[in-house]
Every structure is written in structure tokens, then in C-alpha cells.
Amino acid sequence: MxxxxxxxxxxxxxxxxxxxxxxxxxxxxxxxxxxxxxxxxxxxxxxxxxxxxxxxxxxxxxxxxxxxxxxxxxxxxxxxxxxxxxxxxxxxxxxxxxxxxxxxxxxxxxxxxxxxxxxxxxxxxxxxxxxxxxxxxxxxxxxxxxxxxxxxxxxxxxxxxxxxxxxxxxxxxxxxxxxxxxxxxxxxxxxxxxxxxxxxxxxxxxxxxxxxxxxxxxxxxxxxxxxxxxxxxxxxxxxxxxxxxxxxxxxxxxxxxxxxxxxxxxxxxxxxxxxxxxxxxxxxxxxxxxxxxIQVASLVTSDRRHLLQSPKAGPASYRLFEMLPMMPRFTIERVRQQLDTSFPTATAAVKVLEDLGIVIEMTGQKKNRSYSYQGYVDLLSR
Missing domain, CATH: 1.10.3290.10 (Fido-like domain)
Structure with a gap:
């Protein structure tokens, strides 16, 4: 046929x-x-x-x-x-x-x-x-x-x-x-x-x-x-x-x-x-x-401006911020490895971003904490 x-x-x-x-x-x-x-x-x-x-x-x-x-x-x-x-x-x-x-x-x-x-x-x-x-x-x-x-x-x-x-x-x-x-x-x-x-x-x-x-x-x-x-x-x-x-x-x-x-x-x-x-x-x-x-660019730009205006921000927190779009979930250990720095420096860099509300801590624990660039994750998950 x-x-x-x-x-x-x-x-x-x-x-x-x-x-x-x-x-x-x-x-x-x-x-x-x-x-x-x-x-x-x-x-x-x-x-x-x-x-x-x-x-x-x-x-x-x-x-x-x-x-x-x-x-x-x-x-x-x-x-x-x-x-x-x-x-x-x-x-x-x-x-x-x-x-x-x-x-x-x-x-x-x-x-x-x-x-x-x-x-x-x-x-x-x-x-x-x-x-x-x-x-x-x-x-x-x-x-x-x-x-x-x-x-x-x-x-x-x-x-x-x-x-x-x-x-x-x-x-x-x-x-x-x-x-x-x-x-x-x-x-x-x-x-x-x-x-x-x-x-x-x-x-x-x-x-x-x-x-x-x-x-x-x-x-x-x-x-x-x-x-x-x-x-x-x-x-x-x-x-x-x-x-x-x-x-x-x-x-x-x-x-x-x-x-x-x-x-x-x-x-x-x-x-x-x-x-x-x-x-x-x-x-x-x-x-x-x-x-x-366009949405990602405006979110990242606004968060970056926020960070640059913060008196507590320094080179480690700037470098960490620029990594977030390709590392939206992370531990302090991962930050330490990526920044090739000490644990206290990595912890301090994460804390700057957490205090500014750019990243959030997800476990609520004192140890083995996990973080998320949540605004960005939410934007991409729509």
C-alpha cells in the first residue's frame, strides 16, 4: 500500500x-x-x-x-x-x-x-x-x-x-x-x-x-x-x-x-x-x-550593587558572588575549595552574602550547613 x-x-x-x-x-x-x-x-x-x-x-x-x-x-x-x-x-x-x-x-x-x-x-x-x-x-x-x-x-x-x-x-x-x-x-x-x-x-x-x-x-x-x-x-x-x-x-x-x-x-x-x-x-x-x-541579568545586577554598597564586603565575598550563577547551591567546604582559601575566610564570605539576604541557609543546623542562591534558583525554575 x-x-x-x-x-x-x-x-x-x-x-x-x-x-x-x-x-x-x-x-x-x-x-x-x-x-x-x-x-x-x-x-x-x-x-x-x-x-x-x-x-x-x-x-x-x-x-x-x-x-x-x-x-x-x-x-x-x-x-x-x-x-x-x-x-x-x-x-x-x-x-x-x-x-x-x-x-x-x-x-x-x-x-x-x-x-x-x-x-x-x-x-x-x-x-x-x-x-x-x-x-x-x-x-x-x-x-x-x-x-x-x-x-x-x-x-x-x-x-x-x-x-x-x-x-x-x-x-x-x-x-x-x-x-x-x-x-x-x-x-x-x-x-x-x-x-x-x-x-x-x-x-x-x-x-x-x-x-x-x-x-x-x-x-x-x-x-x-x-x-x-x-x-x-x-x-x-x-x-x-x-x-x-x-x-x-x-x-x-x-x-x-x-x-x-x-x-x-x-x-x-x-x-x-x-x-x-x-x-x-x-x-x-x-x-x-x-x-x-533579562530577568537573570537584572537580578544579578541588583544583588551585585547591593553587595558593592556593603561596608563588610571584601575580595572573597565578591569572588564568591561571581561564582553563584554556576554554583547556586553550595556548602562552605565547596566555597573554600573554589576560592582556594581557608575555612574562616570562606565562612566569612558566605556570611556577608547571607546577611545581605542574597543567599539563604537551608538546614537550620549549626554544622554541615547548606546554602542556596534562592532568588536565582526560583527564577530559573519557573
Missing amino acids: THSSGIYVISTTLGEPVRAFVPHPLPPAGSALEPALFADLNRQAELALARLSGVSGLVPSVDWLLYSAIRKEALLTSQIEGTQATLTDLFDEEAGFKVSNTDDVEEVTNYLRAFRWVQAQLRDPKGLPISVRLLCEAHRLLLDGARGAGKQPGELRRSQNWIGGTRPGNAAFVPPPPEHVPGLLADMERFIHATSTGLAPMIKVAIIHAQFETIHPFLDGNGRIGRLLIAALFEHWGLLSEPLMYLSGYLKQHQSEYYRRLSAIRSDGDWGAWVAFFLEGVAQAANAAEQNI
Whole structure:
């Protein structure tokens, strides 16, 4: 049976025959992606990204912004898959505090590792390009640990998988049989590196993400690797100079529409509605990230002014303050190590910030105290 975006083939799995969907190679055929249809949405998304890049100059260090943006993306992409960890859990884990849902936090930190590794490869002239190998290695890092052990980390699936339903026969969607996967991914890789497709880069990112999710090449982690691929393509085509946007926030907010739009490509060949949804998402996510940067910049500026006006402040408390955006939860021992100073000096520096109300003590104990740059944590957790 033919279909506008692919064909169905009969695949037998767990002893029952099912209709598995095999997508056509990219680009989509026909006039569904006529550039004129998306010119306005594409321009709005590009403008939003340009403004986001511009506003990052408001803070002294773009590393601050990246610290929180990358963690928010890691958290939100994991939450789409049902992970319960919060941003505070992530900060606490980094501070060495006890967290209750360690498996969930491990999943998020694995995503962070995979993301950083992919970014390093793409920025290294000798690194891997965007390729099946790159995605497999990212998958291996993502599924490293307790939950991923039986899910063939780093390997393309060798069995039929399905999405939704309790068995392949009542599934919402059955991806291509495993023998089709390597060829489909090779086609996708060719499309990524093709020089003339006549499509704007952001539209290409949208269709590549959809194609990846349709191929569903791994036993687990396809959603997260597919969204990591979006970030990698933004880097590859220079759409945003630094990964300051967390698109997964928009996708999580509109999760049922996200899945419905992807599904309509397979059922009706409706590429247009998916691309429009994606471009609107980029514009909204870039605008949200821009607003967040403005709020962070004004909070930090006002707290810094407060500190500089204090007669008790000195070099150690100034240095500690500048570290807070990348160390929002901490102990005095951690401050001592970071400032490379004595325990009394570290204690005094923390006390200056606590007395000014910039940081708060969280335990209420006399010993083993923990601190938080709470205004900042609250701002990022919104």
C-alpha cells in the first residue's frame, strides 16, 4: 500500500503480523514544503534567535547563561519522557547534597554528558560530523547506567519496536522493521550533508527531527536523541551561536500536539502543519529564553550593587558572588575549595552574602550547613 510520506510493510513480531511504517527518504515529495508557505514563520524564528544571541551580551559571562540553559533543556527533554527530576535536584546533585530520585537525576546528567560530547565533536575540526556514528555514541552516553543496561546502549535496534499500546498489534505506531533502519539513517545523513535542497536550514531541522522519530532507530531514548539532534543541527548550520534556547520547554508544554503533528506526517503526509508548529516553537522558545536572560541579568545586577554598597564586603565575598550563577547551591567546604582559601575566610564570605539576604541557609543546623542562591534558583525554575 503506498502512502504520501512512506509505505506500510507487514512485519511479524511477537508472533503477530503488524503493519510497520517505512518512511520515504528526505526531502518530502510534492509541494507540501513550498518555501513561500513558511517564509514569514521562518523569518520570525530567525529574528527571535538573533534577539536571543544579542541579549546574551547583558551578562558578564555567557557561561552563566549556558550553565542554566543546557540544564533546563536536559531536564525538560527528560521530563517529556516521564522523568520526575527538578532543576533543584540537579543543582543539589552537583553540590554533593543528597537527592531522593537518584535514577531520574542520573538520566538528566547523562543527557548533559551526551549533549556536551556532541557539541565538542562538532566544534573540533577533527571531531565526528553529524552522522549515525555520532548519534550512536551519544545514545551510549545517554543510556549509561542502571536504567539503560538492557536497552542496547549505542546500538541500532535489531528487533521490532512500537509506540503506545501494550503489544505491537494494538500500538499507536509501528516504526520500520529493524532491517530497514541502517538504510533509512544513511539516507537521512545524506540529506543533512546535501548542499542544495532549496529548503531553509530551520525547515530542514524540523523535517530531520520528524524523520528520526519515525525511524525510531533505538530500543529506548529515541525522543531525547531526536531532540539532541535538533540542538546539533542548530550548531551545524550556525542557527544560534550558543545553545541558549531550550526548545523542549515548548515541546513539553504542547506535548500532545507535538505527538499529533508527528503522527499526521505518517497518517496523512501532512508535513506542513508539523513544520509550522516547529517554527512557531523556535520563535516562542527563543523569546522565553530571552525574557529569562533579562530577568537573570537584572537580578544579578541588583544583588551585585547591593553587595558593592556593603561596608563588610571584601575580595572573597565578591569572588564568591561571581561564582553563584554556576554554583547556586553550595556548602562552605565547596566555597573554600573554589576560592582556594581557608575555612574562616570562606565562612566569612558566605556570611556577608547571607546577611545581605542574597543567599539563604537551608538546614537550620549549626554544622554541615547548606546554602542556596534562592532568588536565582526560583527564577530559573519557573
